[in-house]
Amino acid sequence: xxxxxxxxxxxxxxxxxxxxxxxxxxxxxxxxxxxxxxxxxxxxxxxxxxxxxxxxxxxxxxxxxxxxxxxxxxxxxxxxxxxxxxxxxxxxxxxxxxxxxxxxxxxxxxxxxxxxxxxxxxxxxxxxxxxxxxxxxxxxxxxxxxxxxxxxxxxxxxxxxxxxxxxxxxxxxxxxxxxxxxxxxxxxxxxxxxxxxxxxxxxxxxxxxxxxxxxxxxxxxxxxxxxxxxxxxxxxxxxxxxxxxxxxxxxxxxxxxxxxxxxxxxxxxxxxxxxxxxxxxxxxxxxxxxxxxxxxxxxxxxxxxxxxxxxxxxxxxxxxxxxxxxxxxxxxxxxxxxxxxxxxxxx
Amino acid sequence: xxxxxxxxxxxxxxxxxxxxxxxxxxxxxxxxxxxxxxxxxxxxxxxxxxxxxxxxxxxxxxxxxxxxxxxxxxxxxxxxxxxxxxxxxxxxxxxxxxxxxxxxxxxxxxxxxxxxxxxxxxxxxxxxxxxxxxxxxxxxxxxxxxxxxxxxxxx
Numbered sequence: 080x081x082x083x084x085x086x087x088x089x090x091x092x093x094x095x096x097x098x099x100x101x102x103x104x105x106x107x108x109x110x111x112x113x114x115x116x117x118x119x120x121x122x123x124x125x126x127x128x129x130x131x132x133x134x135x136x137x138x139x140x141x142x143x144x145x146x147x148x149x150x151x152x153x154x155x156x157x158x159x160x161x162x163x164x165x166x167x168x169x170x171x172x173x174x175x176x177x178x179x180x181x182x183x184x185x186x187x188x189x190x191x192x193x194x195x196x197x198x199x200x201x202x203x204x205x206x207x208x209x210x211x212x213x214x215x216x217x218x219x220x221x222x223x224x225x226x227x228x229x230x231x232x233x234x235x236x237x238x239x240x241x242x243x244x245x246x247x248x249x250x251x252x253x254x255x256x257x258x259x260x261x262x263x264x265x266x267x268x269x270x271x272x273x274x275x276x277x278x279x280x281x282x283x284x285x286x287x288x289x290x291x292x293x294x295x296x297x298x299x300x301x302x303x304x305x306x307x308x309x310x311x312x313x314x315x316x317x318x319x320x321x322x323x324x325x326x327x328x329x330x331x332x333x334x335x336x337x338x339x340x341x342x343x344x345x346x347x348x349x350x351x352x353x354x355x356x357x358x359x360x361x362x363x364x365x366x367x368x369x370x371x372x373x374x375x376x377x378x379x380x381x382x383x384x385x386x387x388x389x390x391x392x393x394x395x396x397x398x399x400x401x402x403x404x405x406x407x408x409x410x411x412x413x414x415x416x417x418x419x420x421x422x423x424x425x426x
Numbered sequence: 427x428x429x430x431x432x433x434x435x436x437x438x439x440x441x442x443x444x445x446x447x448x449x450x451x452x453x454x455x456x457x458x459x460x461x462x463x464x465x466x467x468x469x470x471x472x473x474x475x476x477x478x479x480x481x482x483x484x485x486x487x488x489x490x491x492x493x494x495x496x497x498x499x500x501x502x503x504x505x506x507x508x509x510x511x512x513x514x515x516x517x518x519x520x521x522x523x524x525x526x527x528x529x530x531x532x533x534x535x536x537x538x539x540x541x542x543x544x545x546x547x548x549x550x551x552x553x554x555x556x557x558x559x560x561x562x563x564x565x566x567x568x569x570x571x572x573x574x575x576x577x578x579x580x581x
Contacts, residue, residue: 132468224468227486233535321467322460351455353464354485361486370485375455379487379534418546420553 119202122310127317131165132224132357136249138217139205141256145215148174149261152253153300154246155293157307159238159268161334162363163341164315165223166238168245169307171204171216171299172258180213181298186305188295194312201309204302216306217252219245220314223360230362239269247281262286264300266293322356324348331358336365349373431505433522444504444524448494448544450534451484469530475537480530491532497551502526 113128115121116137129135152172159166173180184200184207185192192200204210221241229236246265254260263285267274275289290296294304318329332340346369348355354370355361361370411421445461459465465482472481472490480491496502505520531538540546 133470224483224486228483228488231483231487231535322463350460350464351457352453352459356464357468357483366486375453377454377485378452380450418549419543420547420550 116205118205119198119309122201123313123317126220126310126314127319129220131314131318132222132321134222134225135220136217136252137219138252138256139215140211141215141253141258142173142211142213144174144177144213145172146257146259148176148259150174150259151262151264151297151299152250152258152260153264153266153293153297153303154250155266155300155304155307156242156246157304157311158334159242160336161341162336162345162360162365163223163331163334163358164318165311166221166226166242167218167307167311167314168221168242168249169216169218169303169305169310170246170249170253171214171302171306172253172260173214173299173302175261177213178298180209181302184210184214184302186298186301188292188301191295192305197305197309197312200302200305204306214302215253215258216303217249218306218310219249220310221245222357224357227357227361243274243277247278250282260285263288264293264297265289266300266304267291318358320356320358322350324356336363345369346373351375429518429520431522432519438501438503438522438525441522441525444526446502446504446526446529448529448531449484450489450532451487479537482532484532488535489532490535490537491530492538493528494531495528496526497548500551502529 113121113124116125116139125137126135150172151174152170154168154170157167157169158164184203185196186200204214204216226238226241229241230238250260250263260282263278263282265274265278265288267289268291271289271291275287278285278287278289288297293300295301315331315334316329320326326344330340331344332338332342334341336342345355345359345366349369350356351374354374355366359366361367415421445466447461447465465484469480469482472479475481475490478492480493482489482491502525503522504524504526506523507518507520531542531544533542536542538545
């Protein structure tokens with residue numbers, strides 16, 4: 080008898096729970112789904128659901144037409160210079176004969192566009208039928224933690240290498256997703272020749288153009304640039320500090336070292352031991368200098384740069400081992416020395 | 427001058443267990459640290475580097491580490507000295523602030539291996555054991571007999 084009661088109660092609870100969930104889903108609509116980015120509104124929640132100390136890659140659905148027709152693909156980045164937040168690499172692609180869609184979107188030099196305009200275009204890319212039917216995009220959010228640790232590796236990995244690896248990784252993912260790439264356009268900060276050479280080596284069958292300010296010349300690069308820039312802006316907006324800091328409206332400025340708001344943020348949030356929260360790129364000289372004055376000095380066991388050169392046994396070796404008065408100096412036993420063991424009388 | 431360890435060995439089991447990190451850096455400071463929020467929060471498993479391998483970073487420097495136990499038959503103690511007297515002839519006193527059975531060992535951008543200074547230095551435990559082991563009369567005689575045996579064989 081009592082068993083049955085139990086079951087009934089359970090069933091009741093189940094149904095109540097179910098309707099609750101349905102209601103929630105209904106209310107929040109597509110925002111609840113943090114796996115796909117289907118509009119500007121879903122970008123923030125998507126980023127917020129990811130770990131911000133790691134890199135995140137996102138690929139939009141590939142329009143069917145991009146699998147058949149030869150496509151052009153643009154590559155650009157956002158947030159290379161700032162001392163705060165992630166650097167974002169973006170690609171976008173569309174068939175060679177779909178230039179019209181890019182023009183209709185208003186893709187132009189992303190730095191000339193206002194933030195609002197960029198947001199509108201990003202939303203259009205993901206919602207307007209004329210765009211979603213022929214334009215695809217992808218971004219990689221390179222976390223500030225990854226940037227610092229790459230640049231501080233024993234064998235240093237420059238920001239340029241991090242950038243190129245990210246760009247090539249995204250292109251590869253587009254290929255793997257079935258995009259029929261014919262032409263690639265890349266915006267670069269550094270010298271274009273080296274970059275072009277490296278890309279051609281990896282992707283010999285594409286027509287590759289690397290140029291400075293490509294985002295104002297090629298609309299497809301501009302579209303990539305908008306995706307990257309909007310993603311970076313949102314990444315900063317939804318940044319949650321695992322360190323437990325709460326900054327009102329995440330107002331830490333542009334992240335550029337010259338920005339007074341950013342400067343104040345850096346000055347006000349120094350931890351004596353750990354330095355900064357990991358929103359900060361430790362490898363930037365701005366960050367290094369700020370810590371040099373205000374935090375505990377910290378010294379790492381650096382890689383051995385000058386290796387001892389062996390040039391045979393030195394003749395003078397045979398005169399060592401005794402003092403002038405003839406006392407024998409005893410070397411510490413090698414067995415212990417190699418194991419970092421020694422006598423300690425005082426500590 | 428002598429050093430006094432000011433605690434009762436019998437109470438060790440009741441002492442506070444501490445969360446410790448062995449860092450590959452010299453930190454020129456002493457005091458409280460926000461370890462939980464600024465560090466532990468970011469420890470991740472890196473199974474691609476091997477079983478139990480962990481990653482994290484310190485001031486942007488990449489760290490690779492692992493959870494280690496103190497050697498068998500040993501106990502980890504954290505001792506603190508409130509004030510080290512300048513006068514060297516005065517006795518020093520160390521108080522117990524906590525105990526540990528394990529800790530997290532970190533290398534700077536290097537997967538922990540037998541080449542690490544820490545692992546090599548642990549040989550001290552074996553040497554200590556050999557040096558302090560009680561040797562009985564019988565052990566000694568047995569050893570002498572063995573040596574004789576060996577010299578005969580070689581002769």
